[in-house]
Amino acid sequence: MDTPRRNNVTVTGNPTGPVVVLAHGFGCDQNMWRLTVPALVDTHRVVLFDYVGSGRSDPSAFSEDRYSSLDGYAQDVVEVCEALDLRDAVFVGHSVSAMIGVLAAGRAPERIGSLVMVAPSPRYLDDEGYRGGFSSEDIDELLASLEANYLGWSAAMAPVIMGNAERPELGEELTNSFCATDPDMAHVFARTTFLSDSREDLKTVTVPTLILECVQDAIAPREVGAFVHAAIPGSRLVTLDATGHCPHLSAPEATNEAITRFLADLR
Template sequence: MSVLRRNNVHVEGSGTPMIFVHGFGCDQHMWRLLAPRFADRYKVILVDLVGNGNSDLSAFDFDKYATLHGYADDICEILDEVAPGEPAIHVGHSVSAMIGALANVKCPERFAAQIMVGPSPCYVNDGEYFGGFERSDILALLETLESNYLGWSSNMAPVIMGAPDKPELAAELTNSFCRTDPEIAKHFARVTFLSDHRADLPKLQAPTLILQCSDDVIAPVAVGEYMHRVLPRSTLRIIENVGHCPHLSAPSASVAAMEEFLAAR
């Protein structure tokens, strides 16, 4: 099976590779306000995670994707195919920030830097660690998602998106969730929200930008501060924004933070 077909890969521009990887229930269209800003200087690579967007659904394997490592393997394969021998900048939103970190740890020679938008290594509170949710909250969320996926999508999308002054973005995210195969979405949600990759963070040696929103119920500022303390070569930038998707609701501020980080490299 072609890697490019499997992940619906699109490439534009030339220069240092910059791969954009979307979050849960989304697809590469979510990068439309950011990716074009870099296509004049970078080789922009857009992908859909298997099971999302226009990826090849027949490639979805419940065993392979039972952990985030399966998705991380795909990212390494994509870069081997479209940018052999060229270390890439990985831009990952939400769960894909951790997918990028895992890919980086597995094949460090393939990456020059990581840009993490709204990342979280663990969503569950654990002792002094504040991930934003009690385990019972996550289990209740997953139970609701599994019993009524479309209803969950309609209720959760506005909370995740935030941006109360831009209701069209919440509607877009709802529609994106609803286009995703429910069985795949349920599986991916469980893998996402119950994952714990705190132990992997110290292994990541690449320069990393942690881009957090000032008011994000999914990835609170405390999570970004924790990651900044633990990641060996990290930069933390807080954007004044409500919600979990600053690449859509605050694209100019997101680009400015990314440009500053890239210029410092």
């Protein structure tokens, strides 16, 4: 299958500049980066895409077997990079995409030369000596609710994930994004996301890495940011003056400033 069509790949920006790949999180699509793209296009070639099952990707390419593991999504990333013959790209991943980027960089180190992790979490479940933010009961309830009534779950959870209750339009946008996703495909991505454990994979990261966390985030508490930072030698941790799990939408200026500063230091 034609990978750019399968993943609805979009390329914009400076055709001779360094490459930045922007990867969305669960229930989202590439449109979620629309406030970040303008900060990059003058200096960088910007690649956006939708994971299979999200946005305007080709739904016929969906395979529950493939996408029941983060490895399947990482293979999407690698195949997009191969199709465009990207070299030494900066991979910017939001939420679960941060961990997908770690896996993709391990598979194709010549394609991905640095990482930006926006509100990452290597494991959502609490564990002994580790706070991911959710108990096993929380995750069981979340997945059961999602699978029983996806639209109702989306309407209830999207505002919690987004935060910023004083700006309800942000929660509404995320709700609409969730609701535009095919429920059956969303069930698979949700289970893959919330039951994943990528803590050991962090130890494989050797490329320059920026970690962006928010002051308050219901999905990835600050203990998670500290854990990721400690696990990746030489990584840079920036705490944004922002709340919620989607700072590229709720606090785009601060998010873009941190990303562009990191990109400038790479050059």
